[in-house]
Amino acid sequence: MPTLTVFEAIDAAIAEELARDERVLMFGEGVATKRADLVARFGAGRVRNTPLAEAVIAGTAAGAAATGLRPVIDLLFAPFMTYSMDAIVNSAGKLRYISGGQFRFPMVAMAMTGAGWTVGAQHNHNNEAWFVHSPGIKVVMPSTAADFKGLLKAAIRDDNPVVFFVDMALGHVRGEVPDGEHVVPLGKAAVLRRGRDVTLVSYAKTVQHCLDAAAELATRGVSAEVIDLRTLKPLDEEAILASVRRTGRLVVVHEASKLCGVGAEIAALAGEQAYAALKGPIRRLAGPDAPAPSSHALEQAFVPQAAAIVDAALSTMPSVVAEPALS
Amino acid sequence: MNEAKTKALAHFERMHLIRAYEEKLVALQQAGTAAGTCTSVGQEAAAVGVVAALAPEDTILTNHRSAAHLLARGANPARMMAEVLGRATGYCKGKSGSLHISVKDLGVVLTSTIVGGELSLVTGVSLSKTMLHEPGITTVFFGDGASCEGIFHESLNLAALWKLPILYVAENNQWQAFVHRREAMAAEQVVAHAAPYGIPGRSVDGNDVEAVHAAARQAAEVVRTTQRPYLLEVLTYRLRGHFEPDDQAYVDREELARWQARDPIRLLADRLRERDGVEAHELALVAERARARIEDAAAFALASPMPDAAELTTDVYA
Numbered sequence: 001m002p003t004l005t006v007f008e009a010i011d012a013a014i015a016e017e018l019a020r021d022e023r024v025l026m027f028g029e030g031v032a033t034k035r036a037d038l039v040a041r042f043g044a045g046r047v048r049n050t051p052l053a054e055a056v057i058a059g060t061a062a063g064a065a066a067t068g069l070r071p072v073i074d075l076l077f078a079p080f081m082t083y084s085m086d087a088i089v090n091s092a093g094k095l096r097y098i099s100g101g102q103f104r105f106p107m108v109a110m111a112m113t114g115a116g117w118t119v120g121a122q123h124n125h126n127n128e129a130w131f132v133h134s135p136g137i138k139v140v141m142p143s144t145a146a147d148f149k150g151l152l153k154a155a156i157r158d159d160n161p162v163v164f165f166v167d168m169a170l171g172h173v174r175g176e177v178p179d180g181e182h183v184v185p186l187g188k189a190a191v192l193r194r195g196r197d198v199t200l201v202s203y204a205k206t207v208q209h210c211l212d213a214a215a216e217l218a219t220r221g222v223s224a225e226v227i228d229l230r231t232l233k234p235l236d237e238e239a240i241l242a243s244v245r246r247t248g249r250l251v252v253v254h255e256a257s258k259l260c261g262v263g264a265e266i267a268a269l270a271g272e273q274a275y276a277a278l279k280g281p282i283r284r285l286a287g288p289d290a291p292a293p294s295s296h297a298l299e300q301a302f303v304p305q306a307a308a309i310v311d312a313a314l315s316t317m318p319s320v321v322a323e324p325a326l327s
Numbered sequence: 328m329n330e331a332k333t334k335a336l337a338h339f340e341r342m343h344l345i346r347a348y349e350e351k352l353v354a355l356q357q358a359g360t361a362a363g364t365c366t367s368v369g370q371e372a373a374a375v376g377v378v379a380a381l382a383p384e385d386t387i388l389t390n391h392r393s394a395a396h397l398l399a400r401g402a403n404p405a406r407m408m409a410e411v412l413g414r415a416t417g418y419c420k421g422k423s424g425s426l427h428i429s430v431k432d433l434g435v436v437l438t439s440t441i442v443g444g445e446l447s448l449v450t451g452v453s454l455s456k457t458m459l460h461e462p463g464i465t466t467v468f469f470g471d472g473a474s475c476e477g478i479f480h481e482s483l484n485l486a487a488l489w490k491l492p493i494l495y496v497a498e499n500n501q502w503q504a505f506v507h508r509r510e511a512m513a514a515e516q517v518v519a520h521a522a523p524y525g526i527p528g529r530s531v532d533g534n535d536v537e538a539v540h541a542a543a544r545q546a547a548e549v550v551r552t553t554q555r556p557y558l559l560e561v562l563t564y565r566l567r568g569h570f571e572p573d574d575q576a577y578v579d580r581e582e583l584a585r586w587q588a589r590d591p592i593r594l595l596a597d598r599l600r601e602r603d604g605v606e607a608h609e610l611a612l613v614a615e616r617a618r619a620r621i622e623d624a625a626a627f628a629l630a631s632p633m634p635d636a637a638e639l640t641t642d643v644y645a
């Protein structure tokens with residue numbers, strides 16, 4: 001299997017879907033400049049640069065999606081999506097319902113976010129929960145190169161608007177990626193490590209932090225299961241509940257802020273549907289209710305790291321190990 | 328010394344300071360010490376010519392490509408560099424980085440890296456000045472790319488309707504990140520959009536600092552006397568990439584060479600020698616002084632501490 005970076009896996013998915021379906025097209029600021037190879041291969045009509053105008057980029061995508069095309073748009077960085085929010089949320093997310101099901105919106109809106117490039121709060125804002133909270137929209141946020149390819153292909157083939165987030169710290173991370181037809185269904189979580197004592201649920205870059213924490217926990221005799229959500233909506237409730245019912249303990253980790261974040265939904269899910277199985281308090285580790293700082297020192301402090309995840313996991317099992325201080 | 332020469336020498340010094348500052352940041356980026364920045368190399372005349380035409384009570388809004396505006400306004404390069412390096416001594420305590428440096432004390436407010444953000448905020452800043460009877464006008468720097476955002480038109484329309492004393496300065500540097508202006512803008516020039524809103528405007532050679540300065544003085548005067556908006560477009564060129572590092576592989580070499588030959592610092596140096604009789608070694612001394620100041624600034628920034636982790640959650644709410 002070839003080893004690709006996340007960025008290369010994304011490129012492969014886009015090229016393959018452009019080749020597979022001539023209704024697929026891609027546009028955005030600098031898309032044709034950065035993907036000159038795709039322009040050469042598929043023509044300037046299907047891979048386009050746009051003016052700096054996110055509102056009309058997303059609106060054009062929604063209009064085109066409803067009437068026969070399958071657009072992929074690159075909105076660059078997640079905070080810029082505020083300009084395109086109207087088209088994504090009010091048009092693509094609602095006009096199917098409002099019209100009594102007359103239209104569908106097969107479009108993908110891609111955006112980067114996450115700590116790691118010290119670009120500050122107007123380039124880095126983990127705003128995925130905004131979209132989870134908006135009806136009619138699916139939300140994907142992968143963590144491995146193979147999933148970036150497989151989930152992006154599935155997103156392009158989906159008949160609903162999909163917001164596809166790229167954690168920019170993962171862009172150059174390598175992984176094995178199957179050649180050709182590799183499609184990962186939306187809404188299916190992945191169990192990346194099996195364990196008995198505690199379930200660590202995460203997505204995007206903090207999945208690796210959970211795996212690191214699980215390795216550390218193993219040295220302390222604690223067997224942690226690690227679940228990568230991959231898709232935030234639809235959420236794979238079955239996978240989460242099945243694991244929590246077995247381990248009885250749950251720690252949810254994400255970089256987005258805690259307040260009304262995806263972790264709150266998962267904690268509520270476990271509380272509502274796996275209460276009888278719970279053996280300890282549910283823990284959430286998340287970024288603070290603050291804009292993302294630029295300074296590298298602060299940016300790293302923003303993100304839940306493996307050591308804190310270890311502490312949080314141990315704190316769910318005071319009877320197993322003496323309760324550590326939460327750092 | 329005649330007045331034109333004195334002024335031109337002052338411009339020359341400021342432009343060198345900006346160039347030295349950005350070249351130092353490029354070097355630090357290449358050494359892996361600093362994150363990338365958006366430089367304004369080639370656009371120094373636009374910043375210096377306009378800012379020198381403003382009064383201390385005037386307010387400035389700028390964007391991601393702000394270093395030249397800040398330095399032209401008299402910002403301390405040491406504190407700017409500290410900010411870029413994420414240090415506690417930076418103008419924004421390391422929370423901004425290079426992309427959104429505001430210095431309220433200098434009247435440089437609300438710097439936003441959301442393209443068009445400055446255009447949406449400027450009407451409110453000008454409204455405050457008007458309603459609170461504060462002196463001065465408000466100037467907003469924005470790019471040709473920002474003029475493609477819908478908010479540009481919303482801003483002009485509101486400023487015209489509400490009679491807001493705003494000097495709009497479009498820095499048309501021919502690039503919108505990795506897309507040429509030609510490919511993204513139906514109009515040749517940004518100034519074409521002013522007239523439909525009843526806003527006076529003109530464009531000027533943005534690489535000739537004296538021409539920019541004269542046009543900006545005149546434009547600011549119109550805004551002050553009419554208490555209405557004005558749009559000044561400076562036609563210039565982004566000589567480096569959008570954001571360091573950037574190999575500019577997508578840039579037409581001939582076009583780049585044509586504009587390099589019109590480097591605003593070189594144009595001014597030629598004029599100072601030929602028109603004002605300034606000796607080459609005097610000009611070299613000015614450049615040397617600027618570089619020395621920037622070396623000191625970098626030393627200050629590099630020796631400054633990182634912010635304390637407790638700063639992560641301060642300044643979120645008032």
Ligand SMILES: Cc1ncc(C[n+]2csc(CCOP(=O)(O)OP(=O)(O)O)c2C)c(N)n1
Nearest residue numbers: 080392440441442470471472473502503504
């Ligand atoms: C809303 C938004 N979209 C996209 C970007 C990414 N971006 C930053 S600067 C830039 C180009 C801006 O072009 P222009 O307004 O001409 O200013 P210049 O960079 O040329 O000074 C782009 C696309 C952004 N920061 N904000």
Ligand SMILES: [Mg+2]
Nearest residue numbers: 470471500502
């Ligand atoms: Mg530009």
